[in-house]
Amino acid sequence: MAGKGSDSPAIGIDLGTTYSCVAVWKNKRIEIIPNDQGNRTTPSAVAFVDAELLIGDGAKNQAPMNSANTIFDAKRLIGRRFSDSKVQEDMKLWPFKVIKGLADTPKIVVTYKGQKKEFLAEEISSMILAKMKESAEVYLGKVVKNAVITVPAYFNDSQRQATKDAGTIAGLNVIRMINEPTAAAIAYGLDNTSDIVGKINVLVFDLGGGTFDVSIMTIEEGGIFEVKAVAGDTHLGGEDFDNRMVDHCVEEFKRRWNKDLTGNQRALGRLRFACEKAKRMLSCTTQTSIDLDSLHEGIDFSMKFNRAKFEELNMGSFNKCIETLETCLTDAKMKKSCVEQVILVGGSTRIPKVQHMLRDFFDDKELCKSVNPDEAVAYGAAVMAAKVSGISDKSVHDVALRDVTPLSLGVAVRGKLLSVVIPRNTSIPTSNSKYYYTTHDNQSVIPIEVYQGERSRCTDNHLLGEFSISGVPPAPKGATKVMVCFEIDINGILTVTASIISTGKMKKLVISNENGRLSKKEIEKMISDAEKYKFEDQEFKKKAKAYNALEDCIYTMKNTIKEHSVKKSVHHEILQVMKKALDETTKQLENNQAAPYAELHLKKLHLEFVCEPLFYV
Incomplete structure (x- = not known):
């Protein structure tokens, strides 16, 4: 809480x-x-x-x-x-x-x-x-x-x-x-x-x-x-509507110029952007146009798109x-x-x-x-x-x-059929249990495959996870009973437990990474990576700010030196030292755009120190 x-x-x-x-x-x-x-x-x-x-x-x-x-x-x-x-x-x-x-x-x-x-x-x-x-x-x-x-x-x-x-x-x-x-x-x-x-x-x-x-x-x-x-x-959804517009434009481009756009990812990206914009326009007007300069091999692309065509495609x-x-x-x-x-x-x-x-x-x-x-x-x-x-x-x-739960949940039974434990549209949170029996003599392990979906054949549904419960006492087929319990929490997330009635042995479903989930270790690594990217982004912005500040400083100092040169209010030799420092820093900036924040900041402080006499005249 x-x-x-x-x-x-x-x-x-x-x-x-x-x-x-x-x-x-x-x-x-x-x-x-x-x-x-x-x-x-x-x-x-x-x-x-x-x-x-x-x-x-x-x-x-x-x-x-x-x-x-x-x-x-x-x-x-x-x-x-x-x-x-x-x-x-x-x-x-x-x-x-x-x-x-x-x-x-x-x-x-x-x-x-x-x-x-x-x-x-x-x-x-x-x-x-x-x-x-x-x-x-x-x-x-x-x-x-x-x-x-x-x-x-x-x-x-x-x-x-x-x-x-x-x-x-x-x-x-x-x-x-x-x-x-x-x-x-x-x-x-x-x-x-x-x-x-x-x-x-x-x-x-x-x-x-x-x-x-x-x-x-x-x-x-x-x-x-x-x-x-x-x-x-x-x-x-809307992405599918965009895709159909893009497909239509690609076909039209091929029809007009006999050239295939599909291998040009940049052209497709520009076209997708234009189609999404056109789709939005067609919600408030009956006709719009898609205009793209030099879309592919220097060819300009332009076509009218009306609401009727959009509706037909979708x-x-x-x-x-x-x-x-x-x-x-x-x-x-x-x-x-x-x-x-x-x-x-x-x-x-x-x-x-x-x-x-x-x-x-x-x-x-x-x-x-x-x-x-x-x-x-x-x-x-x-x-x-x-x-x-x-x-x-x-x-x-x-x-x-x-x-409610949106899809039925169940387990695979003999014949690869889906046995539903919780039907779709059941109010949640909820739990339900069903009993199952061994399918052959002296069966020692019972596999449990958990599926979600509405098809009769389990493999036509979505496999959520699978696990096995071992230690089944030797017995003829159908003699050992296993209770499988499905529990859905308030977030709609499922937990499955299976227990052997005669021994009380129980096992809980843990959907591991092999079944599409992330392990705790992987999540921790991703959290660490997310922090790293956040730090790198902050450092980039910090460096960009320092770079811009240094450029502004150079610009301001050069203009101030021009003013003082006209007024002759600062000794010529001192101005030459300042100009030299500014020119060197400008060249260094041009040759080393990847300079770190500390270096950029120190250069700015150095320039401010060298040019300080300008502000005390």
């Missing part, structure tokens, strides 16, 4: 695929925290530029020119395996390189300070979280340690744990993780307290940059939020959203006429066609736009952070959350 009130402020972070947002309870209300550029959302991008690490706006702004070393979409890699079909598809589109690491873990490769560096998705995400933490600390004027981080409702256990690991690497104590649509519903509930009488049914339609979630829940008067069902896709994804919505209503056993509010969350819900299809589905029902789609998730996370950290304000204290 975090400390009380303002002594230990707890923040809420929406760690998004394309943009992230941070908020805090302050002055008896939730405040969205701006970053160092004054923006209320921060691009989820990290760039390695020469000797500097850029995070957020700086990284995104230089991305078209440094695409191979600018990392985005880390959320689409986190908690996944390199062999995952979605990862393989994305790799064809990313300008940066992804390789296979140990235990099928994807690793991002960049060039930094002239060397090849490899990073896990958790490390990149931790850099973004550290940026949000830093923004909060500057805003609040105090150290921040505790945070509530949101995740897509359809994230599996590995993705949730990996997100929690990223928070730990960033120096945060993750006191709670909640689902993004649930956080948005909390934001809506608190902003519309007076309008909620009794109980209302709300549907949260959350279409962001990289993930899509639908949640159906009830909000009761007094601040009780109960999730009835969730559905979604952790690989559907109609498959839009239809998938509606199909997922129907599944969610079925799971919640609710007719669409019973939904009283449809809340739009995520930047991609601004797309006119998405809104039009939603209105049609709900028989021309007006969509709720009272919450900011970019900030609602962070707002709700900050409410939960305030509650968990002990804020006594009634509006926060009374919030009660009843969430």
